[in-house]
């Protein structure tokens with residue numbers, strides 16, 4: 001609960017356009033449809049406007065994608081201004097370093113954005129190439145200094161480890177160079193192989209589990225040493241800079257998604273919109289619902305999911321929810337809860353099978 005505001009309620013806005021598709025990406029995004037952007041924004045405005053009256057005070061908004069930073073500040077503002085924000089709401093935008101400069105970031109700030117998530121992924125040129133990213137190291141450094149110069153209260157540096165050809169030394173360089181940019185929040189995800197991606201068709205480029213474990217431990221050690229605190233398996237932040245929108249997801253909070261492929265959740269009921277921007281726009285134009293399907297979780301399913309999510313956070317789970325036999329060294333007691341140790345975070349899925 002946020003004092004004086006009420007329970008958290010998130011809004012997610014999906015922007016399904018990218019300059020170029022990264023080799024590992026399975027998100028609902030397209031790199032050949034920029035001609036649809038202005039129609040899509042018009043569609044978002046319509047969808048948000050028709051739902052805004054039903055929304056409670058919104059404590060966090062997240063523009064994700066895709067590459068939301070392909071939206072001009074006025075386009076982003078036209079959507080954001082329809083959302084009934086709670087006082088002090090967090091408004092995050094995912095930005096690709098290639099697509100932002102001081103002017104665009106200033107425009108976002110003026111439109112009400114409070115937080116930027118910068119998709120750096122690596123600060124080694126050959127690793128960026130191996131990931132199929134469109135930007136170079138200079139773009140990341142330039143974008144980070146522009147984010148800082150524009151005075152954003154909070155921002156995230158998003159990193160990926162485990163690409164082919166990335167040594168432990170390369171990963172250390174990325175972390176050290178990343179920390180020099182002074183991000184108050186860092187996300188570091190192990191590269192995963194998603195079906196249907198170019199990466200999935202090339203086993204020679206698959207990440208190695210042991211290598212990723214070493215890289216995770218190095219990340220935790222360097223990030224923690226720099227004063228960032230692990231608050232979820234893949235997320236570290238200086239105190240006060242944790243992402244409120246992520247907290248909403250991880251605490252099974254309610255949220256409403258807008259745009260194609262966006263998911264929503266309300267008290268155990270989940271639904272999601274049609275996947276492609278064309279279908280989304282066609283349905284809106286025909287005055288028909290854009291929801292593709294939904295499901296309802298019963299109380300048993302909700303409890304299981306709640307514990308799985310909580311186990312991945314530094315808040316942990318109640319002691320009675322976990323059978324700890326044989327889990328020595330993987331969980332520890334903190335403030336009356338059971339929380340994963342660093343070794344436990346590496347085996348989180350195995351530990352989760354012991355939830356009861």
Ligand code: SF4
Pocket residue numbers: 017018019020021022025026027029065066067096119
């Ligand atoms: S920029 Fe992000 S959303 Fe776009 S293709 Fe790359 S990983 Fe996917």
